[in-house]
Amino acid sequence: MHIIDGKSLAQQIRSHIADEVEILGRERNIVPGLAVVLVGDDPASHAYVKMKAKACKEVGYYSIVHEMPDTISQDEIIGTIKMMNDNPRIDGILVQLPLPPHIDTDAILEVIDPAKDVDGFHPYNVGRIVTKLDAFASCTPQGVMRMFEHYDIDLKGKDVCVVGASNIVGKPMAALLLNADATVTVTHIYTQDLARHTREADIIIVGVGVPGLIKADMVKEGAVVIDIGINKLDDGRLVGDVDYDAVAPKCSYITPVPGGVGPMTIAMLMENTLKAAKARNV
Ligand code: NAD
Numbered sequence: 001m002h003i004i005d006g007k008s009l010a011q012q013i014r015s016h017i018a019d020e021v022e023i024l025g026r027e028r029n030i031v032p033g034l035a036v037v038l039v040g041d042d043p044a045s046h047a048y049v050k051m052k053a054k055a056c057k058e059v060g061y062y063s064i065v066h067e068m069p070d071t072i073s074q075d076e077i078i079g080t081i082k083m084m085n086d087n088p089r090i091d092g093i094l095v096q097l098p099l100p101p102h103i104d105t106d107a108i109l110e111v112i113d114p115a116k117d118v119d120g121f122h123p124y125n126v127g128r129i130v131t132k133l134d135a136f137a138s139c140t141p142q143g144v145m146r147m148f149e150h151y152d153i154d155l156k157g158k159d160v161c162v163v164g165a166s167n168i169v170g171k172p173m174a175a176l177l178l179n180a181d182a183t184v185t186v187t188h189i190y191t192q193d194l195a196r197h198t199r200e201a202d203i204i205i206v207g208v209g210v211p212g213l214i215k216a217d218m219v220k221e222g223a224v225v226i227d228i229g230i231n232k233l234d235d236g237r238l239v240g241d242v243d244y245d246a247v248a249p250k251c252s253y254i255t256p257v258p259g260g261v262g263p264m265t266i267a268m269l270m271e272n273t274l275k276a277a278k279a280r281n282v
Contacts, residue, residue: 010263032277040070092118141173143264161201169207
């Protein structure tokens with residue numbers, strides 16, 4: 001069994017980006033810029049934004065965080081995004097999700113200039129990804145694909161079961177896997193017999209938010225298991241959606257939580273921001 005070390009792979013990627021940013025700055029006076037919109041005071045959202053800002057600093061990006069109270073109106077958020085669309089120092093715009101219930105998240109995401117949509121959530125980028133055109137892909141699934149590439153895990157013709165079908169994780173994951181010629185099954189809360197699907201799979205990718213959902217008897221011997229879930233237990237521990245201790249001995253490869261997919265998501269955000277900066281400065 002091999003543990004996929006997302007932390008160290010993410011570190012390598014970030015260090016390559018830092019080298020490239022240094023050269024861009026020195027030779028062309030370009031400093032990639034990322035703007036984050038953070039609404040409300042959800043502690044998890046604040047923690048993620050802090051990690052993203054730290055990553056920006058580390059690779060040498062200009063970054064700003066627009067913090068707003070959760071009483072803010074939809075129009076004010078839209079106004080801020082439009083300002084960032086027009087700001088030449090900003091290459092990437094990210095709206096930290098979830099937004100408060102009175103805000104229409106889809107409408108907000110559609111205001112982001114697709115050329116600055118480094119989270120890959122704008123329907124324009126989603127559509128281009130589905131049709132296998134160059135675009136910004138959602139960072140988490142993109143990070144998972146990068147792990148497969150780095151660890152030489154072949155996807156062609158493989159049976160892959162994606163558990164969870166959200167717009168930001170499961171659906172874009174399925175699109176990227178199809179683009180890589182995998183045979184993809186997407187499961188979700190209404191799937192009748194989840195284990196029937198996972199047991200058949202060469203690769204299981206789970207992003208649901210239910211600790212211990214994937215148990216040992218749901219996993220085929222030698223399977224690859226990628227755990228996207230992040231759950232904070234009452235005792236403060238962070239765990240994924242996989243019953244790790246029981247499942248790991250059956251796997252050929254498995255990602256830990258923490259230290260698996262999480263760091264890759266941030267590395268892909270840095271990569272997308274660099275890509276946006278280069279595309280805007282050709
Ligand atoms: P979401 O709530 O939007 O979607 C959850 C999905 O899981 C839905 O499609 C739902 O139908 C499905 N689901 C729920 N219960 C299920 C069950 N019992 N069996 C099968 N499917 C079930 O959540 P999300 O935003 O997609 O996030 C999912 C998880 O991934 C969360 O734990 C989140 O913290 C984590 N996440 C991690 C990263 C990362 O960087 N590692 C990034 C984004 C999200």
